[in-house]
Amino acid sequence: MTASGDMQAMQQDVLSHSRPVTIVATASSREASHIDALDALRGLAILLVVVGHYAPERLAYGLAADILRPWAQGGVILFFLLSGFLIENNLFRHRDPVAYGLRRIFRIAPAYWVSILCFLAIDRLALGDNSYSLSEVIVNAALLQDVFKVVLINAAFWTLLIEAKFYVVAPVIVRAGDTAIRVLPYLTMALNAVIFARRGEASNLLLYITVCFVGMNFGLWHRGGLSAWALAALCSCAALSMAFIAPYFTIGMTVFTGVNSALLAYALMYGLRLPGFAFLGAISYSWYLYHGGLGYPMMAAMEATGVAGWAAAGITAMVTMMTAWLSYRLIERPGIALGRGLERRWREKLA
Numbered sequence: 014m015t016a017s018g019d020m021q022a023m024q025q026d027v028l029s030h031s032r033p034v035t036i037v038a039t040a041s042s043r044e045a046s047h048i049d050a051l052d053a054l055r056g057l058a059i060l061l062v063v064v065g066h067y068a069p070e071r072l073a074y075g076l077a078a079d080i081l082r083p084w085a086q087g088g089v090i091l092f093f094l095l096s097g098f099l100i101e102n103n104l105f106r107h108r109d110p111v112a113y114g115l116r117r118i119f120r121i122a123p124a125y126w127v128s129i130l131c132f133l134a135i136d137r138l139a140l141g142d143n144s145y146s147l148s149e150v151i152v153n154a155a156l157l158q159d160v161f162k163v164v165l166i167n168a169a170f171w172t173l174l175i176e177a178k179f180y181v182v183a184p185v186i187v188r189a190g191d192t193a194i195r196v197l198p199y200l201t202m203a204l205n206a207v208i209f210a211r212r213g214e215a216s217n218l219l220l221y222i223t224v225c226f227v228g229m230n231f232g233l234w235h236r237g238g239l240s241a242w243a244l245a246a247l248c249s250c251a252a253l254s255m256a257f258i259a260p261y262f263t264i265g266m267t268v269f270t271g272v273n274s275a276l277l278a279y280a281l282m283y284g285l286r287l288p289g290f291a292f293l294g295a296i297s298y299s300w301y302l303y304h305g306g307l308g309y310p311m312m313a314a315m316e317a318t319g320v321a322g323w324a325a326a327g328i329t330a331m332v333t334m335m336t337a338w339l340s341y342r343l344i345e346r347p348g349i350a351l352g353r354g355l356e357r358r359w360r361e362k363l364a
Contacts, residue, residue, distance in 0.1 A: 050286075056289070057287065059088060065081055093175075119355070129166055169305040202223055209257070
């Protein structure tokens with residue numbers, strides 16, 4: 014869920030690795046089109062998440078609410094697809110593990126750590142709660158909540174646990190070669206089917222990290238290492254897998270896996286322009302961090318004073334969006350710049 018920095022890096026890489034002027038112009042314009050398209054998809058993803066979490070029983074009721082609830086999972090699936098594609102692309106261009114680690118850490122950690130401090134302040138000052146120990150805060154900061162069985166300070170952090178594990182295994186997968194990238198999602202789907210058959214419940218980690226692995230295959234296809242038919246077959250299998258083992262919103266997750274895969278393919282082939290969605294894509298990581306931890310207490314407080322649910326949802330969406338914009342400008346962008354600076358120094362040291 015943190016790919017906007019990688020999109021900017023893609024554009025810089027094209028300019029720095031292409032020599033003839035005519036090739037630079039063609040390649041950079043093509044990559045710029047891809048970056049615009051992926052930014053739009055990230056904007057769509059965060060909008061799906063916010064609508065899926067805010068709208069049911071506030072802006073929509075009954076059947077309409079039931080239809081909207083899976084949208085949040087649809088946004089998460091789209092985030093993971095994009096992450097898989099962009100991380101594979103990044104590692105294909107630069108396989109230095111130190112440079113890769115610097116870019117990942119400074120892309121996600123600063124905004125994440127500041128959000129933890131904000132949520133602790135909200136719990137303490139606004140809600141009068143001080144239920145997290147120092148060790149629990151440290152474990153949350155290290156994204157090891159599932160390893161040490163520690164409660165999440167923000168429920169939305171569960172996706173970051175999966176993302177962090179994907180970041181760790183992705184360099185190994187890319188180094189293993191294109192065959193490993195092609196085969197791995199089928200292996201994780203098969204393993205999760207076995208787990209589901211044995212215990213009646215699929216692994217949430219395997220369910221979503223498979224989507225990341227599918228996203229990596231979009232990278233292969235994008236540069237000609239995988240046929241369109243093979244990619245379509247993989248996406249179809251991933252959607253069918255959701256239909257059999259997804260633990261919730263089964264129909265919605267199946268549909269969104271297929272639709273999001275088609276959207277990503279279309280965006281990479283033809284580009285995609287959605288007015289205003291590039292802005293949402295830029296702030297999507299921070300908005301994801303704050304939409305729940307800040308948004309839910311805000312809506313609950315307003316509704317407790319008699320504010321209509323639709324009004325509480327609208328006000329909260331605007332406030333959390335502005336908070337995300339501030340986080341992006343003041344924390345994310347400086348963090349990305351610092352990571353790139355350290356990465357550049359590391360590359361210069363190796364040269």
